[in-house]
Amino acid sequence: MKISKKLYNNIWFRIYISITLIFLLYMIIIPYNFIGYLSTYLQEPFFSLNTFFDDLIPFIPIFVFPYISLFFLLLATIFFSFRKKITTIELISFHITQIMLLISCYIIYLIFPTTSSSIMVNLNQYGDSLTIKLITILYNLGVPFNAFPSYHVAPLVFIALFTYHKWRKLFWISLPFNIASVLSTVFIKYHFFVDILGGIGIGYFAYYVLYKKVALKYLNKFIKIK
Template sequence: MLVTALFLLLLVSYALINRYNSTAGRDLAVLKWGVDDLTPFCPYMIYFYVSWYLQLALLAWHIWCNPTAKATHHFKLMVGISSLGMALAQVIFIVYPTWCSRENVDLSGVDPLTVLIFNRLHSADAPTNCWPSSHVLISALFAFYYTYYLVSTRLYGRGKTVVLCVLVWIWSIGIWLSTVFIKQHFWPDVVGGLVIAGLVILFERLYQCRRSRRI
């Protein structure tokens, strides 16, 4: 419960930092590469982007269906590590605020539902807090720990587990790509999110190894 409350608190602090960086008149850096200008705008990738919100819900659903101590441990582990990653990212948002231009977002000829989703996204999330990408960070941690959960708990047969793990990684990679194809982020933001995810995973693995040696 405490870990979940911390995660929710960090979601609120993300929104507050986002609003502050977009309204306080701060100097915002633009961190981009040449490949960003070559990356096309693909409006329908927005559906991959918003599916990010389903990932934690999916993990929680699995634990609801399998309320074992091991399943609960995996959920707390992922939420705890995600909280650590988000905390690190938010320190960066404050110290090194970045901004992403939306000038290439052209919704002419796009269906009304997709336009509505874009409008809601843009009104709720100002184009700051870009580097590293929280979307990429949390999605990468979800893919790692959810597949770790599937393999270690052995809920399904080997073949089904492999298929599910592949699908989870395809889903997460689609989310990473969506951040740049809908012009919500630049490529350095994606790399930054993956680096932070890798660092917190490494920290957790080293901690678990040292803990097991002491026991």
């Protein structure tokens, strides 16, 4: 596929590509719960990855805010379009990898279904504060499956690795947020500790394999600038 150099470097073209692929990512996120229910049909029993370490982790409702913010972070990646040091092929590869990352998680959920730690939490004992109400909504909207690896952690790790190599300043600025978001998965008792480790592993796999060895490699062969 040949693309003119003018179009390749056009900011509006980059924004259009980003919006299109981000929209596609959100469309693929929509059947997230369906994947959970499908896994219940395909396989039983479910695996519990609860460990003694999870019993030591406190329930901290305030961490619901960094947990929710991930959904906006995925949308905010559109700003990568304005970073000149990120080439158009790297930008497209980044968004395509996000999609492949989600699909990879879906495959694991179907093959290795695990329970979420949310099934072990009785929110009634914590009152009716705003944070508890938000966590209740999250529990009700989601399914107590699709836990390992944590899809919350995986894209955070992938995005962190990408910014570390392509936008170092942004990496350091966003690092506290990323750490808080990762910790939020266990502090609001939505995931077990092992789910985080799985998410970190998939995040690294996404960057070093799906992004560098697959998306970037083949797009460089497919797209030619004239």
